[in-house]
Amino acid sequence: MKKIPTILITNDDGVQAQGIRFLIEVMREFGNIVVVAPDSPQSGMGHAITVHTPLRLRRLVNEENYQEYSCNGTPVDCVKLAEQVVLKGKPDLLVSGINHGSNASINIVYSGTMAAVIEGCIDHIPSIGFSMNDFSHHLNFEPARAIIQHIVKQVLENGLKEGICLNVNFPVIEEIKGIKVTRQADATWEEEFDSRTDPRGGSYHWLTGKFVSRDNGNENDINAIAKGFASVVPVKIDLTAYDQIESLKYLEQSIDNQ
Amino acid sequence: MKKIPTILITNDDGVQAQGIRFLIEVMREFGNIVVVAPDSPQSGMGHAITVHTPLRLRRLVNEENYQEYSCNGTPVDCVKLAEQVVLKGKPDLLVSGINHGSNASINIVYSGTMAAVIEGCIDHIPSIGFSMNDFSHHLNFEPARAIIQHIVKQVLENGLKEGICLNVNFPVIEEIKGIKVTRQADATWEEEFDSRTDPRGGSYHWLTGKFVSRDNGNENDINAIAKGFASVVPVKIDLTAYDQIESLKYLEQSIDNQ
Numbered sequence: 001m002k003k004i005p006t007i008l009i010t011n012d013d014g015v016q017a018q019g020i021r022f023l024i025e026v027m028r029e030f031g032n033i034v035v036v037a038p039d040s041p042q043s044g045m046g047h048a049i050t051v052h053t054p055l056r057l058r059r060l061v062n063e064e065n066y067q068e069y070s071c072n073g074t075p076v077d078c079v080k081l082a083e084q085v086v087l088k089g090k091p092d093l094l095v096s097g098i099n100h101g102s103n104a105s106i107n108i109v110y111s112g113t114m115a116a117v118i119e120g121c122i123d124h125i126p127s128i129g130f131s132m133n134d135f136s137h138h139l140n141f142e143p144a145r146a147i148i149q150h151i152v153k154q155v156l157e158n159g160l161k162e163g164i165c166l167n168v169n170f171p172v173i174e175e176i177k178g179i180k181v182t183r184q185a186d187a188t189w190e191e192e193f194d195s196r197t198d199p200r201g202g203s204y205h206w207l208t209g210k211f212v213s214r215d216n217g218n219e220n221d222i223n224a225i226a227k228g229f230a231s232v233v234p235v236k237i238d239l240t241a242y243d244q245i246e247s248l249k250y251l252e253q254s255i256d257n258q
Numbered sequence: 259m260k261k262i263p264t265i266l267i268t269n270d271d272g273v274q275a276q277g278i279r280f281l282i283e284v285m286r287e288f289g290n291i292v293v294v295a296p297d298s299p300q301s302g303m304g305h306a307i308t309v310h311t312p313l314r315l316r317r318l319v320n321e322e323n324y325q326e327y328s329c330n331g332t333p334v335d336c337v338k339l340a341e342q343v344v345l346k347g348k349p350d351l352l353v354s355g356i357n358h359g360s361n362a363s364i365n366i367v368y369s370g371t372m373a374a375v376i377e378g379c380i381d382h383i384p385s386i387g388f389s390m391n392d393f394s395h396h397l398n399f400e401p402a403r404a405i406i407q408h409i410v411k412q413v414l415e416n417g418l419k420e421g422i423c424l425n426v427n428f429p430v431i432e433e434i435k436g437i438k439v440t441r442q443a444d445a446t447w448e449e450e451f452d453s454r455t456d457p458r459g460g461s462y463h464w465l466t467g468k469f470v471s472r473d474n475g476n477e478n479d480i481n482a483i484a485k486g487f488a489s490v491v492p493v494k495i496d497l498t499a500y501d502q503i504e505s506l507k508y509l510e511q512s513i514d515n516q
Contacts, residue, residue: 041310043309044306044307044308044309045304045306046303046304046305046306046307046334046373047304047305047306047367047368047373048302048303048304048306048368049302049304049368049465050302050465051301051302051465052299054454054462054463054464055451055462055463055464055465056460056461056462056463057461057463076304076368077465080449080451080465081451081463083449084449084450084451085451085453085463106380106495108497109305109373109376109380109495109497110305110306110307110334115304115305115367118367122364122367122446123446150509151509154508154509161499161502161505163444163499164499164502166506178510179509179510180510181503181506181507181509181510182503183496183498183500183503184496184497184498186421186496188380188381191338191341191342192342193313193338193339193342193343195343196312202314203314203315204312204313204314205312205313205314205315205339205343206312206313207307207308207309207313207335207338232506232509233497233498234498234499234502234503234506235497235498235499236497236498236499236502237364237367238441238442238444239366239367239442239491239493239494239497240441240442240491240492240493240494241419241421241422241492241493241494242441244419244422244492244494245439245440245441245492247419248424248439248490248492249439250412251408251409251412251437251439251490252436252437252438252439
C-alpha cells in the first residue's frame with residue numbers, strides 16, 4: 001500500500017485568512033494535512049525568526065479533525081515548530097499560501113509565505129508557495145484549484161531537486177490559461193514614505209511605494225501572469241553568484257600590497 | 259576633483275553595537291558617512307519590513323558631526339528610510355555590520371545584516387556585508403580592519419555588477435591569513451526547541467539549535483573561515499534556478515489532461 005503523504009500547510013497572512021482556508025480544502029484530498037500558521041498577519045516578515053520571545057502553539061478545533069495550530073511567531077517559526085514539536089519529523093510536502101498578493105519577482109525576498117517555503121527547502125522537504133496577484137482580503141481562489149492540484153500531484157510523484165523549491169503565482173482572472181515555468185523578473189519597489197507629524201510634533205513615516213519592472217525580457221514571471229498564466233519559478237537557496245567568483249578573484253591579492 | 263563618496267552604514271545588532279561602531283570608525287576615511295541603524299537588536303529579522311507600524315527616525319549626536327540616526331524598524335526599513343527620507347537619493351556605497359556572528363552559508367537567509375545589503379543591491383547600490391564568526395558582545399574587530407579597507411577601496415574604484423552584492427565573513431583570529439572569494443556552503447541549523455511549562459501550565463518553546471555543514475566540497479565560505487581566511491561570497495538577488503527551468507517544463511502540460 002502506498003504511504004499516505006503528510007502535508008504541512010502554512011502561510012503568512014495568518015491561520016484565518018481566506019487563502020489558507022482554500023488551500024487546506026484543496027490539499028485534503030492529497031494526504032494527511034497538518035496546519036501550523038501564524039495567529040496574526042505576518043506579511044513582509046521575510047525570513048524572520050523569533051529568538052528573543054518564547055513561541056507558543058495553540059491547538060485549534062476543526063470539524064474534519066486534522067491537526068491545526070496557530071503560532072505567535074513568524075512563518076519560518078511555524079515551519080520549525082511543525083517539524084520539531086508537532087510532527088517530530090519532516091512532512092512529505094510543504095505548501096504555503098495561498099498568499100493574498102503577488103510574490104512574483106523581487107517580492108520573494110520580502111515574503112513570509114515564500115520564506116516558509118525556503119525554510120522547508122533548506123530542510124530537504126519538497127516545498128511550494130502559492131500566491132495570487134491581488135492583496136484583497138476576499139478573493140476568488142477557485143480558478144487556481146486545478147493548477148494547484150496538478151502541481152501538487154506532480155511534485156508528490158516526482159519530488160523536487162534538493163535545494164530547489166517552487167514559487168507559484170496566479171493571475172486574478174476567471175479562467176487561467178495554463179502554466180509557464182519561467183524566471184524571476186527584474187523589478188523593484190520604488191518607495192515613497194508617507195511622512196506625518198503626530199499630535200506631539202514628532203514625525204513618523206509609513207512605508208508605501210509602487211512596483212516597477214525594469215525587465216525588458218519576455219520570459220519572466222510578471223509577463224506570464226500578465227498574459228493570464230500561472231507562473232512557476234524554480235527557486236534556489238544557494239545565493240552564490242557563481243559567474244562572479246572568477247572576476248572577483250582579484251580581491252584575493254595580498255592586502256599588504258594595496 | 260574626485261567626488262567624495264556618500265557611504266550608508268547600517269547593521270542588525272543595533273546602533274550601539276560594538277561592530278557598527280568599529281565599522282563607522284574604519285569607514286570615515288573613505289567618504290561622507292551616514293548611519294541609519296536599528297535602535298535595538300534585530301538579529302534573525304531576515305528581510306522583514308514594517309508595514310503595520312509607523313517608522314520613526316531619531317537623530318543622534320556624535321562628536322564628529324556625521325549624520326547618525328536610529329530607527330524603530332528593521333535593517334531593511336533603515337535602508338529604505340536612509341534613501342528616501344535622510345539622503346533623498348542613493349549613497350555611493352552601503353556597508354552593513356560588522357555583525358556579531360557568522361553570516362556564512364545558509365545564515366544569509368536569516369540575517370538582517372545581509373538583508374540590508376540585499377536591499378541596497380536591489381536598489382543598484384554597491385553593497386557589502388561584514389560579519390565576524392562569533393556571537394559575543396565584545397569582540398576584537400581589529401584584525402578585520404585591513405581587509406575591510408582593501409575591499410571597500412576596490413569596490414569604490416571598480417563597483418560591483420548590478421544584481422550582485424558581497425557577503426564578507428571574518429574568522430576570529432589575531433591575524434587573518436588573507437581573502438578567499440568563494441561560494442555559500444551547504445549547511446543548515448538543526449533545530450532543537452527548548453520546551454518549557456509556564457507557571458499557569460501553558461507550554462512555550464525557545465528556539466535553539468546547532469549549525470551543521472552538509473557540504474563535502476572544499477571551496478566554500480565555511481572552509482575558508484576555518485582555515486583563517488576572510489571569505490567573500492558574491493551574492494545574487496535573482497533566486498531563479500535557471501538550470502531547473504527546462505527540466506520542470508513538463509509542468510506546463512495541459513492541466514485538462516492530468
